[in-house]
Amino acid sequence: xxxxxxxxxxxxxxxxxxxxxxxxxxxxxxxxxxxxxxxxxxxxxxxxxxxxxxxxxxxxxxxxxxxxxxxxxxxxxxxxxxxxxxxxxxxxxxxxxxxxxxxxxxxxxxxxxxxxxxxxxxxxxxxxxxxxxxxxxxxxxxxxxxxxxxxxxxxxxxxxxxxxxxxxxxxxxxxxxxxxxxxxxxxxxxxxxxxxxxxxxxxxxxxxxxxxxxxxxxxxxxxxxxxxxxxxxxxxxxxxxxxxxxxxxxxxxxxxxxxxxxxxxxxxxxxxxxxxxxxxxxxxxxxxxxxxxxxxxxxxxxxxxxxxxxxxxxxxxxxxxxxxxxxxxxxxxxxxxxxxxxxxxxxxxxxxxxxxxxxxxxxxxxxxxxxxxxxxxxxxxxxxxxxxxxxxxxxxxxxxxxxxxxxxxxxxxxxxxxxxxxxxxxxxxxxxxxxxxxxxxxxxxxxxxxxxxxxxx
Numbered sequence: 001x002x003x004x005x006x007x008x009x010x011x012x013x014x015x016x017x018x019x020x021x022x023x024x025x026x027x028x029x030x031x032x033x034x035x036x037x038x039x040x041x042x043x044x045x046x047x048x049x050x051x052x053x054x055x056x057x058x059x060x061x062x063x064x065x066x067x068x069x070x071x072x073x074x075x076x077x078x079x080x081x082x083x084x085x086x087x088x089x090x091x092x093x094x095x096x097x098x099x100x101x102x103x104x105x106x107x108x109x110x111x112x113x114x115x116x117x118x119x120x121x122x123x124x125x126x127x128x129x130x131x132x133x134x135x136x137x138x139x140x141x142x143x144x145x146x147x148x149x150x151x152x153x154x155x156x157x158x159x160x161x162x163x164x165x166x167x168x169x170x171x172x173x174x175x176x177x178x179x180x181x182x183x184x185x186x187x188x189x190x191x192x193x194x195x196x197x198x199x200x201x202x203x204x205x206x207x208x209x210x211x212x213x214x215x216x217x218x219x220x221x222x223x224x225x226x227x228x229x230x231x232x233x234x235x236x237x238x239x240x241x242x243x244x245x246x247x248x249x250x251x252x253x254x255x256x257x258x259x260x261x262x263x264x265x266x267x268x269x270x271x272x273x274x275x276x277x278x279x280x281x282x283x284x285x286x287x288x289x290x291x292x293x294x295x296x297x298x299x300x301x302x303x304x305x306x307x308x309x310x311x312x313x314x315x316x317x318x319x320x321x322x323x324x325x326x327x328x329x330x331x332x333x334x335x336x337x338x339x340x341x342x343x344x345x346x347x348x349x350x351x352x353x354x355x356x357x358x359x360x361x362x363x364x365x366x367x368x369x370x371x372x373x374x375x376x377x378x379x380x381x382x383x384x385x386x387x388x389x390x391x392x393x394x395x396x397x398x399x400x401x402x403x404x405x406x407x408x409x410x411x412x413x414x415x416x417x418x419x420x421x422x423x424x425x426x427x428x429x430x431x432x433x434x435x436x437x438x439x440x441x442x443x444x445x446x447x448x449x450x451x452x453x454x455x456x457x
Contacts, residue, residue: 001023001456001457002020002021002022002023002173002174002176002456002457003020003021003454003455003456003457004018004019004020004021004178004203004422004454004455004456004457005018005019005021005452005453005454006018006422006424006449006450006451006452006453006454007019007028007049007050007451007452008030008032008034008043008451009030009032009066009424009425010424010431010448010449010450010451010453011427011428011431011448011450011451012034012036012040012365012366012425012427013066013209013363013365013425013426013427014032014033014034014035014036014040014066014365015032015033015034015035015040015043015044015066015070016030016032016066016067016424016425017029017030017031017032017049017050017070018030018180018205018424019050020153020171020173020178020457022150022151022152022153022173022174024151024152025056025057025150025151025152025153026050026051026054026055026056026150027055027056027057027058027059027149027150027153027171028050028055028057028058028059029058029059029061029169029171029180030059030060030061030067030068030180030182031058031060031067031068031069031070031071031074031083032064032065032066032067032068032069032070033065033066033068033069033070033100034066034070035065035066035337035339035365035367035368036337036365036366036367036368036371037366037367038367040367041367044070044073044125045125047077048073048074048077049452052074052077052078052079055079055081056081056149056150056151056153057081057082057083057084057149057150057153058071058074058081058082058083058084058137059083059084059085059149059155059169059171059180060083060084060085060089060093061089061160061166061167061168061169061180061181061182061183062089062092062160062162062163062165062166062167062182062183063088063089063092063093063095063096063163063165063166063245064096064163064183064243064245065096065100067182067183068089068093068096068097069096069097069100071083071093071097071134072097072100072101072125072126072130072131072133072134073125073126073130075126075130075133075134075137076126076130080137081137082137082139082149083134083137083138083139084139084140084141084147084149084155085138085139085140085141085165086140086141086142086143086157086165086166086167087140087142087165088163088164088165088166088282088286088291088293089140089165089166089167090135090138090140090165091164091165091282092163092164092165092245092279092282093135093138094135094138095245095275095278095279095282096244096245096275097131097134097135098128098131098132098135099244099274099275099278100131101124101126101127101128101130101131102128103340103341104124104125104126104127105124105127105128107122107124107340108121108122108123108124110383114383114384141155141157142157143157143158143159143167143196143292144156144157144158145157152173152174153171153172153173154171154172155169155170155171155172156169156170156199157169157170158170158195158196158197158198158199159193159195159196159292159293160181160182160183160184160185160195160196161184161185161186161187161189161192161193161194161195161196161293162182162183162184162185162192162195162246162401162402163183163185163192163245163246163401164191164192164245164246164282164283164286164291164293165293166182166183166185167182168180168181168182168184168195168196168198169182170198170199170201173457176202176203176457177199177200177201177202177203178201178202178203178204178205178457179198179199179201179203179204179205179418180205181198181204181205181206181207181411181412182207183207183209183401183402183425184206184207184402184403184407184408184411185401185402185403186215186400186401186402186403186404186407187407188215188217189250189295189401190250190253190254190295191246191249191250191253191283191294191295191298191304192293192294192295193292193293193294193295195403195411197411197414197415198411198412198414198415199415200415200416201418202418202419202420202457203418203419203420203421203422203457204412204418204420204421204422205421205422205424206408206412206421206422206423206424206434207402207408207424207425207426208408208423208424208425208426208430208431208433208434208435209363209400209402209425209426209430210363210397210400210402210403210404210405210408210430211405211408211423211426211430211431211433211434212405212429212430212433212434213397213404213405213430214404214405214406215397215400215404220396220397220399221254221258223394223396224254224258224359224361224396224399225258225263225264227357227359227392227394228258228264228265228267228330229264229265230357231328231355231356231357231392232264232265232267232328234355235327235328235355236328236353236354236355236356236357236391236392237325237328237329237330237331237350237355237356237357238329238330238331238356238357238358238359239331239333239343239346239347239350239356239357239358239359239391240330240331240332240333240359240361241333241334241335241336241337241338241343241347241358241360241361241370242276242332242333242334242336242361242362243334243335243336243362244273244275244276244279244334244335244336245275245276245279246279246283246401247336247361247362247399247401248271248273248276248279248280248332248334249279249280249283249305250399250401251332251361251399252269252271252280252304252305252306252307252310252332253298253304253305254399255269255307255330256304256305256306256307256308258307259307259308265328266307266308266309267309267328267329267330268309268311268325268327268329268330269307269308269309269310269311269329269330269332270311270313270322270329270330270331270332270333271310271311271312271313271332271333272313272318272319272322272331272332272333272342272343272346273332273333273334273341273342273343274314275334275341276332276333276334277312277314280305280312283305284303284305287299287304316342319333319342319345319346320345322346323345323346323348323349323350324349324350331346333346336361336362336364336370337363337364337365337368337369337370337371338368338369338370338373338380339368339369339370344369344382344383347369347380347382347387348382348383348387350391351380351387351388351389351390351391352387352388352390352391353390353391354390354391354392355391356391356392357391357392357393357394358373358391358392358393358394359394359396360373360374360393360394360395360396361396361399361400362397362399362400362401363397363400363402365427366427369381369382373389373393374393374395376393377389405433405434405437408434409434409437409438409441409442412438413438413442413444417442417443417444418444419445420445420446420447420455421435421438421444421445421446421447422446422447422448422449422455423435423438423446423447423448423449424448424449428448431448432448434446435447435448
């Protein structure tokens with residue numbers, strides 16, 4: 001009988017790795033990087049938790065680091081097998097992994113130069129060559145096309161509506177079938193079509209990032225506009241730490257709509273992230289080519305991603321000039337959880353000034369700077385020094401690309417109940433709440449697996 005081992009994404013929203021073993025073949029679904037708390041991050045440096053000589057294939061549900069960012073590590077340890085993705089994921093993951101390697105190398109360089117790391121010397125987890133070798137392994141598959149990916153293992157992708165290319169994965173293992181949700185998007189996503197319904201299956205793995213709470217879209221949009229108006233009125237600027245892939249595009253679409261409706265002033269908008277700009281090119285190409293993932297209303301001929309005064313900051317010198325805006329502006333910069341990247345330099349300059357606003361528009365994992373700001377920290381540590389938090393901090397979860405509790409339940413419970421549902425990729429309270437609702441409201445067998453647990457499929 002086939003087995004499933006949970007190697008990450010349990011008790012946390014990061015590090016997703018699910019290993020399926022038929023006895024003759026092994027397939028890993030997602031190869032995510034651990035982020036957030038130091039004990040989690042240290043796991044990235046340990047020996048890979050699987051026998052790479054026995055692994056036949058890797059499946060990526062989408063291009064976020066917590067689902068694909070560990071791939072260069074297994075490549076660095078010698079793995080050279082196929083990585084099955086959708087076309088959109090292949091395009092975006094190549095950008096994400098290259099940027100991740102660059103940031104790791106740059107952080108190690110700065111740490112060694114400034115001496116703020118306890119490691120001598122500080123080293124990157126992986127480098128640009130590892131990331132490049134990883135992307136050469138990608139084997140794109142169309143949505144809805146069944147494909148044999150290992151002896152006795154078939155794969156089919158369905159649209160997940162989370163980011164461009166995101167998919168749920170339907171695996172057939174002999175006479176058993178499993179659906180892995182990946183990260184599920186929202187019916188109200190501003191760029192993408194809603195997730196496709198899941199097929200019938202014997203086992204379901206469902207994410208639970210927002211498994212214990214709803215999103216309020218109307219209130220979020222109103223607060224978003226009001227925050228921009230209020231900040232501009234006092235002469236300040238708005239800094240939005242945003243995931244470079246998808247969140248930047250969603251924010252740009254919303255800003256454009258608000259400007260055209262006269263709901264916010266027509267301010268300069270800076271996109272300051274090489275990865276976000278590369279991702280934006282992929283999204284624009286998807287719109288131009290009328291990819292089926294894109295919402296039809298965006299394909300009307302005008303640039304849905306341009307609020308009017310959009311400036312793309314490609315160089316470090318351009319980024320530094322935007323650190324201290326001379327007039328009210330909106331800066332969108334990665335990373336979304338403020339774990340690295342150019343956003344840290346903007347935070348250092350803007351946090352001490354009470355005219356400015358830091359707008360947190362997505363999920364912030366425990367142990368990240370964004371989570372500290374959400375929790376009301378009075379100072380945060382950046383590049384070895386503490387920076388006082390005097391700027392306004394506003395939180396808008398409804399801009400998340402993750403389905404909320406009701407949307408997760410609606411997607412999961414359409415169709416016959418699986419024999420077992422495993423609630424993964426969520427913090428403990430969120431996962432437990434979603435599992436309890438599946439059990440009590442729908443009579444399902446839903447469990448929150450333990451890290452390292454192995455079960456029969």
